[in-house]
Amino acid sequence: MIGIRADLTEQDLPEVYYSIQDYSSSNARWCPGCGDHAILTAVQKLCREKQLPPEKTVFVSGIGCSSRFPHYMKTYGFHGLHGRAFPVAEGVKFRRPDLDVFVVTGDGDCCSIGAGHWVHAVRYNMYMVALLFDNEIYGLTKKQTSPTSPKGTFSNTHPKGSVLPPLNPIQSTLGFANVSFVAQTADWHPAHLYATIKKAHEHPGFSFVRILQRCPVWMNHGFSQAVAKDNSVTLLDHANGIELDPQVRKSFKQVIQHDPSDILKAREYAELEDSLPLGLFYQNTEAERYDEYGAHNLHMPVKERLSELNGLLDRYAI
Amino acid sequence: MDTIVSPPRGSKQPTKKPTVLSEAIVEIVSDSGEGAQKCGQSLGAISAKMGNGVWTVEIIPAEIQPPARSRAGASGIRVRIGSETVTNMGDHAQLVVAFNEQVPYGRIEQRAYKPGTHLLIEDKWRNDPTEKIRQEYTEAIEQFKVLGADVIEIPMEEECLKVVKNAKKGKNMWVLGMLSYIYSRDLEKAQQQIRRIFRKKSDQIIQDNINLLMSGFAWAEANLDLHFEIPAIETDQEMLVMNGNEAISFGVMAAGIDVCSMYPITPATSASHHLAEHMEAVGGLVHQAEDEIAAIGFAIGSSYAGKTAVTITSGPGIALKTEFIGLAVMAEVPLVIVDVQRGGPSTGLPTKVEQGDLLSVLFGDPGDAPKVVIAPSTIEECFHFVILARKLAESFRTPVFVLTDANLATGVSAFPRPKVSEDWFASPIDQSDWEEGVRPYEWAQETGLSQRPIPGMKGGMYTLTGLAHDEESHVAYDPAINQRAAEARSRKIAALQLSLKEPKVFGADSGDLLLVGWGSTRGAIEEAVATARSEGLDVSSLHLRFMSPLEPGIKEIMQRFKKVVCVELNYSDTVGRPLIGDHNRRFSQLAFYLRGNTLIDIDSYSNVFGQPLSPIRIYNMVKRMFDQYHAQLKAAKS
Numbered sequence: 035m036i037g038i039r040a041d042l043t044e045q046d047l048p049e050v051y052y053s054i055q056d057y058s059s060s061n062a063r064w065c066p067g068c069g070d071h072a073i074l075t076a077v078q079k080l081c082r083e084k085q086l087p088p089e090k091t092v093f094v095s096g097i098g099c100s101s102r103f104p105h106y107m108k109t110y111g112f113h114g115l116h117g118r119a120f121p122v123a124e125g126v127k128f129r130r131p132d133l134d135v136f137v138v139t140g141d142g143d144c145c146s147i148g149a150g151h152w153v154h155a156v157r158y159n160m161y162m163v164a165l166l167f168d169n170e171i172y173g174l175t176k177k178q179t180s181p182t183s184p185k186g187t188f189s190n191t192h193p194k195g196s197v198l199p200p201l202n203p204i205q206s207t208l209g210f211a212n213v214s215f216v217a218q219t220a221d222w223h224p225a226h227l228y229a230t231i232k233k234a235h236e237h238p239g240f241s242f243v244r245i246l247q248r249c250p251v252w253m254n255h256g257f258s259q260a261v262a263k264d265n266s267v268t269l270l271d272h273a274n275g276i277e278l279d280p281q282v283r284k285s286f287k288q289v290i291q292h293d294p295s296d297i298l299k300a301r302e303y304a305e306l307e308d309s310l311p312l313g314l315f316y317q318n319t320e321a322e323r324y325d326e327y328g329a330h331n332l333h334m335p336v337k338e339r340l341s342e343l344n345g346l347l348d349r350y351a352i
Numbered sequence: 353m354d355t356i357v358s359p360p361r362g363s364k365q366p367t368k369k370p371t372v373l374s375e376a377i378v379e380i381v382s383d384s385g386e387g388a389q390k391c392g393q394s395l396g397a398i399s400a401k402m403g404n405g406v407w408t409v410e411i412i413p414a415e416i417q418p419p420a421r422s423r424a425g426a427s428g429i430r431v432r433i434g435s436e437t438v439t440n441m442g443d444h445a446q447l448v449v450a451f452n453e454q455v456p457y458g459r460i461e462q463r464a465y466k467p468g469t470h471l472l473i474e475d476k477w478r479n480d481p482t483e484k485i486r487q488e489y490t491e492a493i494e495q496f497k498v499l500g501a502d503v504i505e506i507p508m509e510e511e512c513l514k515v516v517k518n519a520k521k522g523k524n525m526w527v528l529g530m531l532s533y534i535y536s537r538d539l540e541k542a543q544q545q546i547r548r549i550f551r552k553k554s555d556q557i558i559q560d561n562i563n564l565l566m567s568g569f570a571w572a573e574a575n576l577d578l579h580f581e582i583p584a585i586e587t588d589q590e591m592l593v594m595n596g597n598e599a600i601s602f603g604v605m606a607a608g609i610d611v612c613s614m615y616p617i618t619p620a621t622s623a624s625h626h627l628a629e630h631m632e633a634v635g636g637l638v639h640q641a642e643d644e645i646a647a648i649g650f651a652i653g654s655s656y657a658g659k660t661a662v663t664i665t666s667g668p669g670i671a672l673k674t675e676f677i678g679l680a681v682m683a684e685v686p687l688v689i690v691d692v693q694r695g696g697p698s699t700g701l702p703t704k705v706e707q708g709d710l711l712s713v714l715f716g717d718p719g720d721a722p723k724v725v726i727a728p729s730t731i732e733e734c735f736h737f738v739i740l741a742r743k744l745a746e747s748f749r750t751p752v753f754v755l756t757d758a759n760l761a762t763g764v765s766a767f768p769r770p771k772v773s774e775d776w777f778a779s780p781i782d783q784s785d786w787e788e789g790v791r792p793y794e795w796a797q798e799t800g801l802s803q804r805p806i807p808g809m810k811g812g813m814y815t816l817t818g819l820a821h822d823e824e825s826h827v828a829y830d831p832a833i834n835q836r837a838a839e840a841r842s843r844k845i846a847a848l849q850l851s852l853k854e855p856k857v858f859g860a861d862s863g864d865l866l867l868v869g870w871g872s873t874r875g876a877i878e879e880a881v882a883t884a885r886s887e888g889l890d891v892s893s894l895h896l897r898f899m900s901p902l903e904p905g906i907k908e909i910m911q912r913f914k915k916v917v918c919v920e921l922n923y924s925d926t927v928g929r930p931l932i933g934d935h936n937r938r939f940s941q942l943a944f945y946l947r948g949n950t951l952i953d954i955d956s957y958s959n960v961f962g963q964p965l966s967p968i969r970i971y972n973m974v975k976r977m978f979d980q981y982h983a984q985l986k987a988a989k990s
């Protein structure tokens with residue numbers, strides 16, 4: 035069986051063991067070759083690795099190709115409104131510290147229509163994983179310019195090429211107050227993708243992961259340089275960074291040592307122009323967490339609630 | 353230890369006997385920031401504590417800091433005190449205290465006063481160093497007299513300065529003392545009230561204010577002939593006094609709701625303020641979101657993962673929340689949405705009352721989005737309806753709207769203290785295993801109802817979606833599923849209607865004219881109907897509390913009357929105005945809704961002055977209708 039150590043005796047076996055099958059729902063309906071498939075695989079692998087109870091795991095998404103994600107998981111899911119995944123996920127987590135919450139969002143979903151919520155989700159720093167599926171285009175609605183589309187992208191809203199330079203989600207997130215975890219990975223590096231999501235899941239706070247995601251249908255040439263040429267990707271490596279197998283690390287031709295506690299350097303690397311940086315930009319496990327506030331007065335016994343309330347009503351009595 | 357200071361100006365007369373009144377309407381008006389509202393609220397609270405019926409309405413200038421001594425800048429409060437339960441702001445003031453002579457003008461324009469109203473005006477302006485002000489003052493006094501007011505000039509500032517160095521702060525408590533004498537208020541209770549208001553202030557400040565109170569009282573006793581008494585209501589029930597937003601807040605807490613997710617907006621905010629102050633101690637929390645969309649999204653997320661949450665807002669907030677409301681309907685997420693209505697559209701009249709959101713709440717979402725909408729008609733109902741809303745939201749797996757308005761929000765009244773019961777509390781989040789084989793939307797054929805799985809329940813895993821979906825919550829690719837699902841959601845509303853009772857008619861069960869209202873206007877409508885009936889006019893009224901579903905039997909009730917008129921606070925065209933006739937007139941919102949529902953030719957009477965409806969306006973309208981009717985009859989005969 036995959037995922038079980040060979041030396042496990044029968045006694046060590048947990049009562050229920052969740053296999054990949056236990057996390058997969060219907061067949062994913064993304065296009066063949068879509069980067070979303072790889073991300074789904076990595077996430078299901080993480081669930082199995084961590085043995086997340088499906089009933090305690092919630093995937094919240096917005097609207098877009100990527101936001102179909104929860105339908106393909108056999109956990110709890112919330113496929114809500116375009117741009118509004120963060121507030122829903124925050125509401126889920128606020129009084130349910132026992133739930134493992136993941137947010138799946140697209141570049142239009144997160145960085146355009148939902149940008150206001152993105153800023154605040156970072157600041158709330160609630161314990162959850164946010165996965166930005168960035169294909170640099172609007173997929174579901176058939177090829178409109180996204181805020182992350184490179185300048186000059188031919189799209190149905192800019193047939194002569196998009197006119198503005200793109201927004202850099204890593205750079206932006208690093209600028210938001212109370213930021214605590216920012217990483218970048220790519221769908222075509224399964225090992226790095228998996229290791230990044232795992233690191234994000236272990237982070238006690240809001241972990242923001244931008245996943246460069248290929249959309250062969252609308253962005254045929256998207257990331258093609260990065261996929262084809264090793265030197266157009268730079269690995270941000272560090273003992274406190276993304277944990278990689280030495281073999282995998284070796285496959286990266288360009289490596290920079292970057293201490294993820296250094297936010298100034300992180301911002302500098304976020305701007306690397308000719309070589310896409312993958313890795314952990316920034317992590318701070320001490321940042322203030324709003325979910326801790328949300329859970330601080332849970333489970334007050336009804337009797338106590340009643341007596342508090344009656345005491346309060348006394349003040350309005352005549 | 354309480355010292356009575358300020359020797360009265362005239363010689364102390366033998367104790368006068370007060371004239372007994374069944375009720376009094378008092379207004380205190382000033383520039384904003386002079387404490388008129390605090391003075392009136394205190395008078396209201398003291399009266400309520402003495403066992404009187406009370407209703408207070410704030411008089412709010414639109415600007416936060418209008419220029420001083422301006423006619424439009426009147427800020428203040430109306431207090432109606434009665435020997436019976438008071439349900440609305442009433443008609444004309446009996447007595448007005450004005451801190452300058454300009455502020456009454458705005459109120460006169462609004463027909464708040466009548467000949468004979470006692471107008472007690474600060475007299476310091478008579479000797480103001482500025483010539484223009486002195487002139488304005490004398491002119492105004494003359495005009496008020498010509499208009500028939502009983503003008504009494506009062507040396508408020510002069511008297512205050514005998515007690516404190518700075519009369520600016522504290523004049524309101526001197527006035528409270530004066531009013532306490534005029535209306536025979538209990539001085540012990542008045543002092544308690546001062547201690548309560550200033551509980552966070554120094555002992556010196558408390559003592560100064562008590563001294564001002566006593567000084568105002570003594571001065572009035574020595575110098576005024578106005579002296580009344582308003583006997584208490586006879587009751588042995590324990591009573592609570594609060595405003596409508598406080599009642600909403602208490603309703604939220606008594607419903608055992610754990611999360612209130614909001615974004616500030618007048619006139620809803622004070623409900624959330626109250627919750628922010630107290631909800632934590634009873635086991636819940638307020639979340640101030642980054643905007644209204646996030647506020648409702650957060651509440652929906654919270655409801656989805658556990659107990660029903662509440663979001664509190666006003667019209668512009670509802671507009672922003674609309675997409676999420678549709679999601680909550682579509683995915684059947686229980687949710688309580690409180691809409692404290694204000695004047696619209698757009699930013700409109702932020703502080704003023706209007707019942708303008710009915711149709712947008714009922715029909716604002718794209719597609720068919722049936723939901724439950726209830727409307728409390730009193731402050732007491734504000735409390736109980738939130739508890740009801742939470743229950744309905746969970747039983748019918750739906751968003752429930754509670755529609756109140758600015759009038760209920762700031763109006764203060766007393767009501768019997770409810771015995772808060774454990775049954776009102778939401779039960780703890782169900783985490784038992786989900787029954788195998790049961791689908792997350794297993795719509796019952798008869799009722800459309802289904803059970804909802806909550807994250808944490810083993811075996812209940814599903815993905816909620818706003819896309820058309822089948823009973824498994826799987827995206828529907830077959831159009832027949834959408835038709836069936838829409839039917840199930842609609843049927844739930846019909847199922848709720850089955851459990852409702854026919855509403856009671858106020859007045860006679862059949863007759864010439866039926867007025868139909870909803871929300872905060874009930875007190876004024878019923879008072880007008882009572883007056884008209886006492887004069888022999890055959891008019892009754894019906895007040896609706898369920899806007900969706902409607903209570904059963906409404907059509908049958910209406911059919912027993914010759915004419916039906918909806919009376920409400922929103923816009924409708926008046927026939928006879930330019931371009932407007934019977935062929936194209938736009939009706940008020942409830943009328944529009946009920947006409948479609950009953951096919952009865954319902955008329956409407958409504959306006960958007962931003963003022964609560966007064967009984968006399970409604971009475972005059974009724975009278976006009978009867979006069980017209982009789983004139984028509986006469987014409988037909990001859």
Ligand SMILES: Cc1ncc(C[n+]2csc(CCOP(=O)(O)OP(=O)(O)O)c2C)c(N)n1
Pocket residue numbers: 097098099100101116139140141142143144167169171172173174175180
């Ligand atoms: C309020 C609203 N506006 C617009 C849309 C249409 N819409 C659906 S998905 C989408 C963009 C999707 O792009 P992205 O977020 O990048 O996700 P992708 O499909 O690329 O994964 C848009 C504009 C919508 N569903 N709701």
Ligand code: SF4
Pocket residue numbers: 063064065067068069070099100169173174248249250251252
């Ligand atoms: S359109 Fe692009 S993003 Fe959407 S499923 Fe197809 S390949 Fe993936």
Ligand SMILES: [Mg+2]
Pocket residue numbers: 098140141142167168169170171172173180
């Ligand atoms: Mg995209």
